[in-house]
Amino acid sequence: MLALAEAIGTRVLRKIRAMGGMTIFLWASLSSAVAPPVPLRHVVKQVHFIGVKSLFVIVLTASFTGMVLGLQGYYTLRKFAAEGLLGSAVALSLIRELGPVLSALMVTGRAGSALTAEIGIMRIGEQIDALETMGIDPIRHLVSPRMLGALVSVPLLASIFDVIGILGGYLVGVKLLGLNQGVYFGQMEASVMLKDVSDGLLKSIAFGLIISWVCTFKGYHTARGAEGVSQSTTSAVVLSSVLVLIGDYLLTSVLL
Amino acid sequence: MKRLNVETAVGLFVIAGILCLAWLSVKLGKLEFLESDTVPVIAEFSSVSGLKEGAAVEIAGVEVGKVVSIAEKDYKARVTMKLRSGIPLQEDAIASIRTRGLIGDRYVSLTPGASDRRIPPGGRIRETESAVDLEGILGQFIHGSAK
Structure with a gap:
């Protein structure tokens, strides 16, 4: 009985310690990210890696998401003779939910995994220890630029996702299924409020933070050689995808 | 074709992203920079x-x-x-x-x-x-x- 209690206690303590470690890590990297001088060149490089190189996959997923929304929405709304609302349906679901969430998931898969692996290999190659020995703060040098890069890139990618998705919906709804173009965009303009756009933006900033936080943390605390890198990469992708979806629910329920 | 260097690519990306955001908030979100009369x-x-x-x-x-x-x-x-x-x-x-x-x-x-x-x-x-x-x-x- 006591042994069971001890086992549970050990687990709980370990989890709490891990969470505390993550929070301290986040605090350290954010505070050194805003401390001048901001390493602008490194941030630009990270925006290039996280943002620019994700552009193709974002455009691809966005156009197909918008197209399928147009298709599904059209056939569902037609049952109520409300095809006119297609524009609102596509735009609102993209701006409020799908844009931020799907772009965050794509960035996790494409860039987040690479971040973890890169920092993880530096860790097991003892490059991070070398930096520390030389008196260079590895968090400031390695983690903060990646975090800033993600914080800049993810909201921009989400906005691009929204616009491309709306165009994809336009392609299917208007060009393919013959909805009136004025109705599509008119309804969209009538129903999308500034709050929808700003909520979506807020969400994608939060997701950018989650992704970069989890992925750099997992990489930074890699252990046990090549196997450790593969493990931390996997768990970084899984954890940040799950956290993005959970965070999405929480943010939606708070913001609505 | 000359490959874009990192800075140019990032600049183009940021401009494209901000344009998309601006379109969403001004055209769809009806953000008013100048409160019209x-x-x-x-x-x-x-x-x-x-x-x-x-x-x-x-x-x-x-x-x-x-x-x-x-x-x-x-x-x-x-x-x-x-x-x-x-x-x-x-x-x-x-x-x-x-x-x-x-x-x-x-x-x-x-x-x-x-x-x-x-x-x-x-x-x-x-x-x-x-x-x-x-x-x-x-x-x-x-x-x-x-x-």
């Missing part, structure tokens, strides 16, 4: 059921303003609207709440009057027509005048 006007309705803040205000089907706020006052609904300036509103103009489409939005329709006197900015439109209560009308039709 508007004139507030108030109307009291006995019911505004279904009318939302931000709903359109129309004259002859043309959008001329927006509903800014809806509040309850003395068991009546007080609707504050902002109209584009330069639209003279006669004292006996009528504000009515209409529905667009079957499940469509409620909006405020203004019908001009014939009076020579104008409603001043922030003034009140006296003549109002409340939202049509479809169920109530159907009930009256079915059960006879049940009032």
